[in-house]
Amino acid sequence: MSPEPAQATASRPGLVIFDCDGVLVDTERLATAIEARTLTAMGHPHTQADVVATFMGRSAADAFTLLTDLLGPARALEFDERSTAETREAFARELAPVPGVVAVLDAVEAAGLRYCVASSGSHARMELTLGTTGLSDRFVGRIHSAEAVDRGKPWPDVFLHAAAREGVDPSGCVVIEDSVNGVLAARAAGMEVLGFAGGLAGAEALRQAGATLFDEMADLPPLLGLYNSRSA
Structure with missing residues (x-):
């Protein structure tokens, strides 16, 4: 369980930015x-x-x-x-999608929320992993790589790049991350961060880096102001 219960956001974000490895695909x-x-x-x-x-x-x-x-x-x-x-x-x-993330993407799309992916991985790697898991069609034109910026995570550059390309102010973005470096990068970008504690980094490390934690992908929709997928 998470060290503390996560609370739903007061309002829906303007843009949901998903990390790729460990958040979308179980690489x-x-x-x-x-x-x-x-x-x-x-x-x-x-x-x-x-x-x-x-x-x-x-x-x-x-x-x-x-x-x-x-x-x-x-x-x-x-x-x-x-x-x-x-x-x-x-x-x-x-390789498979992270358990539960397809339902999260369905919920985000059904609610009309804008979303994209921003990763430390290269475009070639994301083409491989998203393609292998059948997720690539959901991110056409919305894939942002650290290849496009001078500095990778924990610097904020890739998240700021993604927000600029998507036309959303950083303050209106929520980032979904599973690594300490990713959480630090999102916080440095001035974005809210939801930390997936079901990965390898460890819940306490993510919390100390500044993330609001969730344990399973089924816990994520209410944190984005959406329905509780457990009761859907």
Whole structure:
């Protein structure tokens, strides 16, 4: 359970911004396990929790910089090749939407709320993950990547970019996040943040970063001023 009950928003937001990995698509559990195994096999023991704490929520460029510092340039490239190949195979076999998120998107659409995705991931990665899970058609023209900005999360740039492209003031945006870096980025952008505590980051870490917590996707619609999906 969450450390405290989350309260519904007083009014519906002008724009709901979904993070991608761990919020829309259940990539984090697969990818971080593979990355931990690969780093360990390369002589740098890492648990899945270590990978989450160090890399989750960061842009690909920032993550690669950290890997280069750890492994050196050549071995960082080797890690990237090995982990990417295994991750693609795992996604093809196992990747699915985060449980309950399809119903959330249905509720948001039915209410006429505007929504988009803003992620540290590249457009190519989101094309793969959203496409594999059947969610890509729901975000056509509304996919925003940290590739488009100078700084990734925890800087606010990708969220401010998304709000500007969607024509909504940051103060009218609500961000759905599952990583500490994502929560910090959204807060720095001046946006309300709802933190999905059903992911890997841990509820207390998300709360301390400034998120209002929810445990399951079924808990999210009332936080957006919508019906309670448990009784729908």
